[in-house]
Amino acid sequence: MATREVLSSKTETLNKYLKLDQKGSLMAEYVWVDAVGGTRSKSRTLPVQDYKPEDLPVWNFDGSSTEQAPGDNSDVYLRPCAIYPDPFRGAPNIIVLAECWDANGTPNKYNYRHECAKVMEAYAEHIPWFGLEQEYTILDHDDRPFGWPTGGFPAPQGPYYCGVGSGKVVMRDIVDAHYKACLYAGIKISGTNAEVCPGQWEFQVGPCEGINMGDELWCSRFFLSRVAEDFGVKISLHPKVMPGDWNGTGLHSNFSTKEMREEGGMKHIEEAMKKLEPHHVECIKEYGENNDLRLTGRHETGSIDQFTWGVANRGTSIRIPRETAAKGYGYFEDRRPASNADPYRITKILMTSIFGKL
Secondary structure, eight states: OHHHHHHHHHHHHHHHHHTSOOTTEEEEEEEEEOTTSOEEEEEEEEESSOOOGGGSOOEEEEGGGTTSSOGGGOEEEEEEEEEEEOTTTOTTOEEEEEEEEETTSSBOTTOOHHHHHHHHHHTGGGOOEEEEEEEEEEEOTTSSBTTOOTTSOOSOSSSOTTOOSTTTOOOHHHHHHHHHHHHHHTOOEEEEEEOSSTTEEEEEEEEEETTHHHHHHHHHHHHHHHHHHHHTOEEEOOTTSSOSSSOOOBEEEEEEOHHHHSTTHHHHHHHHHHHHGGGHHHHHHHSOTTGGGTOBSOSSOOBTTOOOEEESOTTSSEEEOHHHHHHTOOOEEEOOOBTTOOHHHHHHHHHHHHHOOO
C-alpha cells in the first residue's frame, strides 16, 4: 500500500507539469518492436500540425542495444507507419508506431510488418477482418502472479473467470486505465474481462481490417506496459507463467473474409479449415515461443501436434462459434496462438495458408 501511495503522489506532481503550455511544439513518442517481442520507445519534439505517417521524419536508434543490429553497424532506422493520440501526455502529443529498417534499405530481421502489409495489400479484395484476444498476467517484481500468496498458491480455478470482488480479481484499476488509454487513442479495443487463472486478464482488439490489426495490437501492448509502469507492476505475455493445473495465456485470433460474412459463408469457412490443416506445423512456428507448454490438449486448448476444428469446442485448434454455425456465415477463432505471438505473423500466415503465398 505504501508503494502505491508514493506512485500516486508522483502522478499528482507530474500533472502539474503536463498542464504547461508547449509553445507550439508536440512530443512524438516513436514506438517500435524489438528483437524479443517487446516494445521500445523514445521521444522527439516536432512542430504542432496534423501529421500523416509519411509526413513524419525517419529517425534511428542504436540497434546494438536492442539486439537488432551489431555494434559495428548499429544504426537501425525508424519509418513511421501509424499515428495515435498520446493518452499519457495528452493533446497535441502523439504516439508514432514505426517499422525498423537497416541502413542498406532492407527491413530489419525483426520487422514482420513489412511482409504482412504486402500480403494484406495483395488480398485486399477479400476484406479480411481480424479480432485478437490478448491474454496477459500481472506480475509483482518477484515475477509471481499478482495477488498469489507468498510461497503458496491460490484456491483452484473456478471463481476467477469474469470474477467480481476481492479475493477473485486483482488490479482492475490497471485494466480500466488501459481500456481508457486505448479508447482515447482510437484503438478499436472491444472489451476486457478477468481470465480463468488468478492474476490473468484479457482485452480484445478488433475487428480491424488488414494491416491495421497488427498496428493496433502492438500499440495497445505498448499502452499496457506504460500503464503497468505507472502502477509499479509487470506484465507477462508468457503462455504458461505458472506450471501446474492453471490455464495458459493465449492470443485467440478471430478471422473472417467478406465471403465468410455473407450468406452461405459457412462453405468458405469449411474450405478454410481444409486449407489450414496442411499448414498446421508452419502456423505453430509463427504462433509464439513456449507454446508447447500451453497447447497440451487440456485447459481449453487443442494438442500442439494435431489440427482439429469444431463448433463451440474450446478444446480444438479452431473453434467455429455456435452462432456462426446456426446462421450459416460469420467468422472462426484460431485458438492456437500464444499470448506472446506477433500479430503481424499471425495475420499474415492465416492469409497465406488460405489464399496462397506471394
